[in-house]
Amino acid sequence: MDRAGMSLEIPVEGNNFSAAGEAASRVKKTLLRLGIDSQLVRRVAIATYEAEMNMVIHSDGGKIILQVDEEEIKVQAVDQGRGISDLELAMKEGYSTAPDEVREMGFGAGMGLPNIKKCADRLEIKSVVNEGTTVVMGFKYQP
């Protein structure tokens, strides 16, 4: 029997700060339409927003893929760009490789990945330097 599932792909532009947040907003609205608990939706939205911001700041763009089935909510952020050279360091709170002009805009405080880790129930990061990064975030429905 085929299980109910859906997926949605949203493109994200690198270095476009005025559109940043739109993908997370669409993910949020989609989940609310599915009737998912609002506090869980908020966690997904915050994590997706952080991942989206990382793409805008650090990559040449990519896409956010939302997949929902009866088991879990999965959000993937797939980008092309310079990748993460030291993943362990990148996970540290306050560590940032964002350029000064981005930090002056109030972004790139080094809280992105740590925040994602806090919000997501499952986190997988695959990154190849000078190729790109894929962040996979999984969220469980509360029992």
Add this chain to the structure above:
Amino acid sequence: MDTRYHSVVLDEEKCKGCTNCIKRCPTEAIRVRGGKAFILTERCIDCGECIRICENHAKKALADEFAVLDQYEYRVALPAPSLYAQFKAVKPGSIIAALYHLGFDEVYEVAYAAELTTFAIRSYLKQYLKNNPRDKAPLISASCPAVTRLLQVRFPSLILNLIPIDPPYLTAAKCFLREKLPLLNLPREKVGIFFISPCPAKITEIKTAHEKVVDGAFSFNTIFRQLNHCLRQKLQAVNQQGSGVGIGWARAGGENLAVQVENAMAVDGIHNVVALLEEIEMGKLNEIDYVEAMACPEGCVGGALTIENPFVARVTLRKLADYYGDRELPPAVCKKGEALQKQDPHFFTHQRPLPAKPILQLDSDLSTAIKKMSQLEKILNKLPGIDCGACGSPTCRSLAEDIVQEKSQLTDCIIILREQLEELAQKLLSLAQIRPPAMGSLVEKEGKNDP
């Protein structure tokens, strides 16, 4: 009381079935059906945007008629501070005198209650900020009922961020009941307490309240003419109680100015409020402690039921607030606030968290909702994406949603209808071009001539 009651209603005769209001509604609560606008009650937050945008004045607010006062032996008016800004160069004391002249036995100023509310918010925030980490989403003011309803329907995850302090008009009524009612020797039901409201949202809140504290509401429009008439009679002004701190609440930023929290911000206009709440929900504004959010542009002075131009009213109000002192909360107010809190620790607060009323969800069952969502995206891909509104739904996305919910059909889209007509016309044309053999099969001949 019916919880689906709305003060915003449609005047069918005046509605021309245009699409101005459906495009403007922040919760996509209006459809056009059968040439008339139609309000989806579970979605409406009574913000009054449709009243403001409708050129035919087909949207109106149901408020009480003046005659309702005859049912009561003792009548109390609770004038909103924004009422003071409807008249130029008139003292609040004169307006209060005019209200007495109109037949009210008591006028309890909401401007004064706003100062007590200021005290309550200050003390709540002080406690809250001491006990909570600073990197949390901000608390949100509960003084605008259109915003609290917006949270219920569109931002349910932020309901717990609403500060649990009653809005000033409610505090005014509660103060009256506590201080003055016992002296009257009248049963509660003989006393009518009426708010004079700048907006439909407060009227709805009053009419749908779980616990009836305020008995009804008049719109500015209902009393404007009589009030104006009284004001011309140059009655002796009475001393008003509210200082500039409370009067200032009626304009955007006035509550923050009164409350004086360091990391506070103010936003006005319902669409700006929606945009800001999106950011808060995404965790982008955690450095802010308190948000004053007003549905109407310029705050209550821009209420959908006000008479004066909001920008003019704002200037008038600013002058009044300045004249009556808007820098310091009067010490007597703080003292009274403390006394009230001592008598009843919950005097200013409401205990029940508001229920979520999610309007977006496609189905209560997850797997059905997922199926509907996939269907919705498929339909959306077929639709032209020009959001023209001719189908009666505000956007192509909302039409797709209406189709999935079996409230509309694909051919309601005039572009799709044209495409289907074009296909049909092509078919008709090709059928018309087929000649019977007796007349010579034209189509076939043409085909043979093709290289």
